[in-house]
Amino acid sequence: MDIQSLSAAHSYASARPATKPGPAPEGAALGGAFQDFASTLRQSEALSQSAMTGQADPHALVQALAQTELAVETAVTVRNKVVEAYQEILRMPV
Known part of the structure; x- marks a missing residue:
């Protein structure tokens, strides 16, 4: 076996974990958007x-x-996009 191929395999193995997504809190971005929306409404009220x-x-x-x-x-725009995507999924043949 060639030294370069071993080196390439080792480099690939060490680089592979870097390409995997890290653990992200589920719904963190969406939860933050909801909190911002609610705080905007509270301040305005x-x-x-x-x-x-x-x-x-x-x-x-x-x-x-x-x-x-x-x-x-x-x-409202986000809600409409979610409903549209849901309807598109329902139209997909199984």
Whole structure:
């Protein structure tokens, strides 16, 4: 057997674990997105309530409402993509 082939096999064996995905917490990114969405809604609601009593700046209220609108539109778009993917899976022949 050739020394180069042994060296190549050894290099491949040592590099192989680096290509395997590491353990990732399940749903960490999705959970963080849900928490961000919920915190955006809570902040906007609190700012809206304080604006009703005259304690908040109208400009800050408009910014909070724009952020909330963007968050809701993003959530609806993601939901629609998930439903579309699910329907596509259901149409697949078995």
